[in-house]
Amino acid sequence: MRIGVMTSGGDAQGMNAAVRGVVRRALAARIDVVAIHEGYAGLVAGDLQPCTSTTVSRILHLGGTTLGTARCPEFRELEGRRIAVRNLVDAGVHHLAVIGGDGSLTGAMVLREEWSDHLRVLVDEGQISETEAAAHPALAIVGMVGSIDNDLWGTDRTIGCDSALHRIVHAVDTLTSTARSHQRSFVVEVMGRHCGFLALAAAICTGADHVLIPEAPSDNWQEDVVEAVRQGRQLGKRKAMVILAEGATDREGRDIEATDIVRLLQEELKIDSRVTVLGHVQRGGAPSAYDRVTATLLGVRGAERLMTMDGVDEPVVMTTQGMDVEPRPLLTCLENTQAQAKSIANRDYDAAVAARGAEFGELLSLNERLTRAPSVIEGRRGRRLLLLHIGAPSPGMNPAIRAFVRLSLQRGDTPLLAQDGARGLAERRVSEPTWQDVSGIGSLGATILGARRTHPSTDALAALDEFDIDGLVMVGGFEGLLTAETFAETGRPVALVPASISNNVPGTDLALGTDTALNVIVDAVDRLKQSAVGSRDRVFVVEVMGRRCGYLVTAGGLGSGAEIVYEHDPGITLSRLRQDAEELVRAYDAGRQVAIVLMADAASEAFGANTLSRIFRAESGGRFDTRVCVLGHLQQGDRPSPADRLLAVRLVDRAVEHAASGEGAVVVGVERGLVVTGPVGQRIEDADVPNRRRRNPVHAQWSDVLDYLRH
Numbered sequence: 001m002r003i004g005v006m007t008s009g010g011d012a013q014g015m016n017a018a019v020r021g022v023v024r025r026a027l028a029a030r031i032d033v034v035a036i037h038e039g040y041a042g043l044v045a046g047d048l049q050p051c052t053s054t055t056v057s058r059i060l061h062l063g064g065t066t067l068g069t070a071r072c073p074e075f076r077e078l079e080g081r082r083i084a085v086r087n088l089v090d091a092g093v094h095h096l097a098v099i100g101g102d103g104s105l106t107g108a109m110v111l112r113e114e115w116s117d118h119l120r121v122l123v124d125e126g127q128i129s130e131t132e133a134a135a136h137p138a139l140a141i142v143g144m145v146g147s148i149d150n151d152l153w154g155t156d157r158t159i160g161c162d163s164a165l166h167r168i169v170h171a172v173d174t175l176t177s178t179a180r181s182h183q184r185s186f187v188v189e190v191m192g193r194h195c196g197f198l199a200l201a202a203a204i205c206t207g208a209d210h211v212l213i214p215e216a217p218s219d220n221w222q223e224d225v226v227e228a229v230r231q232g233r234q235l236g237k238r239k240a241m242v243i244l245a246e247g248a249t250d251r252e253g254r255d256i257e258a259t260d261i262v263r264l265l266q267e268e269l270k271i272d273s274r275v276t277v278l279g280h281v282q283r284g285g286a287p288s289a290y291d292r293v294t295a296t297l298l299g300v301r302g303a304e305r306l307m308t309m310d311g312v313d314e315p316v317v318m319t320t321q322g323m324d325v326e327p328r329p330l331l332t333c334l335e336n337t338q339a340q341a342k343s344i345a346n347r348d349y350d351a352a353v354a355a356r357g358a359e360f361g362e363l364l365s366l367n368e369r370l371t372r373a374p375s376v377i378e379g380r381r382g383r384r385l386l387l388l389h390i391g392a393p394s395p396g397m398n399p400a401i402r403a404f405v406r407l408s409l410q411r412g413d414t415p416l417l418a419q420d421g422a423r424g425l426a427e428r429r430v431s432e433p434t435w436q437d438v439s440g441i442g443s444l445g446a447t448i449l450g451a452r453r454t455h456p457s458t459d460a461l462a463a464l465d466e467f468d469i470d471g472l473v474m475v476g477g478f479e480g481l482l483t484a485e486t487f488a489e490t491g492r493p494v495a496l497v498p499a500s501i502s503n504n505v506p507g508t509d510l511a512l513g514t515d516t517a518l519n520v521i522v523d524a525v526d527r528l529k530q531s532a533v534g535s536r537d538r539v540f541v542v543e544v545m546g547r548r549c550g551y552l553v554t555a556g557g558l559g560s561g562a563e564i565v566y567e568h569d570p571g572i573t574l575s576r577l578r579q580d581a582e583e584l585v586r587a588y589d590a591g592r593q594v595a596i597v598l599m600a601d602a603a604s605e606a607f608g609a610n611t612l613s614r615i616f617r618a619e620s621g622g623r624f625d626t627r628v629c630v631l632g633h634l635q636q637g638d639r640p641s642p643a644d645r646l647l648a649v650r651l652v653d654r655a656v657e658h659a660a661s662g663e664g665a666v667v668v669g670v671e672r673g674l675v676v677t678g679p680v681g682q683r684i685e686d687a688d689v690p691n692r693r694r695r696n697p698v699h700a701q702w703s704d705v706l707d708y709l710r711h
């Protein structure tokens with residue numbers, strides 16, 4: 001068997017990680033890999049080269065695709081595809097990993113259907129022999145979707161979408177500060193000709209006043225935009241932000257241009273308005289941590305799938321269901337994707353939204369509720385809901401607070417906020433925020449409230465009666481899990497939204513803050529590697545947080561391309577240290593210039609980062625120098641990533657619902673991409689309490705992957 005790997009269609013950040021995953025996994029199984037350059041154009045031109053492990057070295061952190069990509073009109077013609085088949089047979093390939101958009105994957109399907117006809121013609125024409133044809137009876141295909149738009153049916157995220165969201169959210173956060181200074185409005189046009197995911201997600205992440213997307217055109221978009229911006233001004237907002245997906249139309253299917261919106265705001269509201277078209281910036285730049293980790297997993301599992309296939313097997317596309325990676329039939333995914341596009345073209349917008357999946361509908365509804373302030377009714381309103389933190393500050397807490405306040409008000413309930421967790425509650429430091437009080441906080445790191453690990457005292461519990469609290473939303477970590485029932489024993493419903501960069505809370509695949517911390521780690525390692533360019537050969541020992549939960553260090557290892565990863569289990573033994581030191585020496589003898597050893601802060605009782613550094617230096621025989629970098633609180637301090645902002649609003653929505661109308665104490669989490677709740681008691685049973693972590697963590701299924709990627 002020999003596997004061909006290619007990238008095709010529009011480029012997307014993370015494609016390199018997928019290619020690297022495919023190549024290293026196949027090579028680890030001693031299967032040859034051929035790289036096809038420039039997409040189908042290279043396939044037709046015969047630009048196929050054997051791949052070694054070094055072909056995919058130092059590409060994980062690069063945007064775009066180092067294999068090159070192109071649009072290829074020849075491949076749309078029968079003749080072009082016949083040449084492609086001949087080139088594949090010449091290279092001994094009939095197992096293909098295609099990383100591209102729905103166009104590229106459709107092209108692969110067409111090639112597969114025609115494969116035997118092409119072989120017959122090529123044999124008849126004497127271009128290939130009968131034996132060669134017999135050795136390549138059919139084409140096996142595994143697809144991976146590279147597309148910043150998140151536009152393929154059947155997968156939660158396409159490769160590149162999260163990175164594009166990083167670019168957009170960073171740009172809009174940046175524009176917001178200048179917009180506030182001048183009391184301006186900005187219309188930001190983002191990519192998404194047929195799919196509004198980027199625009200919708202960016203609007204939620206940045207607290208934009210209005211968003212226009214292809215799937216949900218309004219009966220009167222002009223009135224909606226003016227009303228949204230006017231309402232913001234009345235509430236005292238100094239800026240207005242409108243996000244426009246490039247494919248947004250009115251209900252009759254007529255395009256909406258950014259300049260139309262600017263003119264409207266100037267004419268109707270006399271507001272100074274500007275257009276920013278983000279364009280290809282969204283496709284560029286380094287891939288986010290999520291895109292690196294997920295695309296690596298897709299690549300590795302995709303190669304494994306391909307290795308088991310012969311050509312008669314149904315082609316699959318590797319999809320993400322939350323943090324899980326699994327194959328689905330390619331044909332079904334393509335047919336449903338095309339049906340989505342048709343729904344929009346036929347102006348069947350309800351069908352278009354429904355087909356985008358549960359999360360899309362959820363986000364649409366959340367955006368509506370987070371941006372439209374309800375009219376104020378005087379007097380006591382609805383249930384009185386309290387939010388407090390129990391645990392360490394974590395990125396994502398502020399968007400959670402904003403969502404809590406606004407979603408509670410939307411329901412007609414009264415939100416209250418406790419400063420400094422249970423201690424502040426005991427000291428009666430509780431406020432009743434307005435809709436506008438939480439404006440603009442969603443992009444800030446840590447928490448405006450202050451977080452403490454303090455358990456509730458009897459005084460804190462008494463305060464619940466004094467403030468007449470009906471239900472609680474706790475946003476916190478493992479300590480929150482252990483205290484939730486104490487609050488619930490007062491007879492009030494309690495919902496815990498897990499927030500912890502360590503991702504150690506049971507009941508959720510991801511906690512708030514984890515994704516942000518992971519981005520800090522991956523970014524820091526990029527910089528460390530860069531610092532070693534042009535200097536002496538170096539090994540960096542990088543210590544990350546996480547204590548005895550290995551999520552950050554494992555995902556950090558996948559996302560940063562670390563050579564060695566130490567987590568608490570199995571820890572660091574002398575025999576492993578010796579083996580790793582020997583491997584490093586071999587690698588530097590073979591020409592390596594920089595290597596990363598990533599360790600969790602509680603990886604070992606015996607060996608800290610400095611000790612490891614000294615041991616490796618002593619063992620290096622002068623081949624390399626070592627340095628230590630302890631990332632420490634940098635991991636807790638960043639602004640929340642787009643994924644954390646989205647997770648915050650989704651989890652808080654369910655938490656508010658529980659606190660207002662549920663019973664008992666629950667953990668609100670996300671599993672396989674869907675919001676789920678489970679009783680705290682059961683979640684504690686799922687926990688390894690002495691080690692403060694969950695029993696079956698998501699990252700346990702990734703431990704083999706790290707081994708394949710070392711080279």
Ligand code: ADP
Pocket residue numbers: 008009010040070071072073074075076077100101102103104105106107108110147
């Ligand atoms: P994307 O893969 O990003 O959706 P395109 O739609 O441009 O990008 O497709 C990339 C390439 O895939 C095209 O240039 C063409 O070579 C090939 N392709 C797309 N659709 C088909 C098709 N229906 N039949 C054959 N080849 C196709």
